[in-house]
Amino acid sequence: MSGRLFFSWRMFAAARDRDDLIFSINRNARARGKLNPVSDLSGSQFRRRYRLTKEMFKRLCQELKQNTNLRSSQRVSIEIKVLTALFFYASGSYQRPVGVAKHLCQKICSVYIEQVTQALTHANILNKYIKFPDTPSARRAISQRFYSKYGIPGIIGYIDGSHFKIVMPRKEEEHFYYSRKHYHSLNVQMVCDDQYRIINVNPKFGGANHDAFVWQNSDLNDYVQTLHQNGEMVWLLGDSGYPQRPWLMTPILDAVPESEEDRYNKRHRKARVLIENTFSRMKNRWRCLHKDRVLHYKPLKCARIILACSVLHNLCINHSLVDSDEENDHEIEDTENLNSDSEVAILEATSELIRGRQVRQQLVRRLQ
Incomplete structure (x- = not known):
């Protein structure tokens, strides 16, 4: 008798739990149906929460729907x-608060963040928003703007690396990501133009790799070399962590004060604020990347999130959207004094170094 009663009680409890689950699902679905931040929030509230204007958000959704596999x-x-993804990128909060805010459980919230991240890093989107100038006229336009602002001819971008914190990877690959700053990270190489727009990004390397190593093994290095070999006198600017090359201009060490070399260094340092502010603006707008945050994902997914935020950064640049936090909260990181000259020397090819210094000296004389 007691066994039959227990079995009946279990059946009743299972039916009750199923009814509660169905009720919860329907309640959340009704709540999501009523949720409309575009109309419920003011323009400033929407922008503060999601970092985009309402019009930009609508266009982004339409673009992702047309050019990627993201669907309702x-x-x-x-x-x-x-x-859901924008709130996560912008707040840096873990997924449970994001899910509660959107009437979604943490698991499904994680799924949507992954789907949107994949959509933002789809080839159709990446090729549109992160594009290195691929025609002589495009490179000439950037070069002319650089010259008018900083007085250095031939510059088509400033290159640097920045560390983005990630959670400790698997033990067998941990050593690739443990940086000299004593935390696990990705050393992300970026190139920006004179308008803080990211024109190239490489998030593939762990924090244990030096900036010069990342550059030496990047496709961009080969591409800029090809331009130089084809007779196009354009180059990137980089700090002393990079090897001097005919296509990559670095500062002149131990320049005599008030000399031609010193004047070149001053212009070089003045232009360097571009890449520093690019990193700062991106990390301050998309707080999941901020220096006080850690991305709690595997390195590959962290790299995709960084790429997605780079796309959104350029989207904001294209619409001239400036966040108030960006103007007051700069994260300037002096990597120039942290780089070891001996590390760079290991990577330098002597003939290219000599030719690079000769080209740089010609550039110094042209500044007079």
Whole structure:
């Protein structure tokens, strides 16, 4: 008798739990149906929460729908998926608060963040928003703007690396990501133009790799070399952590004060604020990348999140959207004094170094 009663009680409890689950699902679905941040929030509230204007958000959703595999599901619209990801990128909060705010459980919230990240890093989106100048006219336009602002001819971008903190990877690969700053990170190489727009990004290397090593093994290095070999006199600017090359101009060490070399260094340092402020603006707008945050994902997914935020950064640049935090909260990181000359020397090829110094000396004389 007691066994039959227990079995009946279990059946009743299972049915009750199933009814509660269905009720919870329907309640959250109704809540999501009523949720419309675009109309419920003011323009400033929406921008403060999601870092984009309402019009930019609508265009982004439409663009992702047209050019990627991101789609609405039966219960959740594509707009809610994008908002979930934007809130995570912008706040740096863990996924549970994000999910509660959007009436989503943590697991499904993680799924939507992954879907939107993949959409933002789709080839159609990346090729549109992160594009190195691939024609002589495009490179000439950037070079002319650099010259008018900083007085250095031939510059098409400033290159540097920045460390983005990640959680400790698997033990067998941990040593690739433990940086000289004593935390696990990705050493992300970026190139920006004179308008703080990211024109190239490489998030593939762990924090244990030196800036010069990342550059030496990047496709961009080969591409800029090809331009130089084809007779196009353009180059990138980089700090002393990079090897001097005919296509990469670095500062002149131990320049005599008030000399031609010293004047070149001053202009070089003045231009360097571009890349520092680019990193600062991106990390301050998209707080999941901030120096006080850690990305709690595997390195590959962390790299995709950085790429996604780079796309969103350029989207804001294209729409001239400046966040108030960006103007007051700069994260200037002096990597020049942290780089070891001996590390760079190991990577330098003597003939290219000599030719690079000769080209740099010609450039110094042209500044007079």
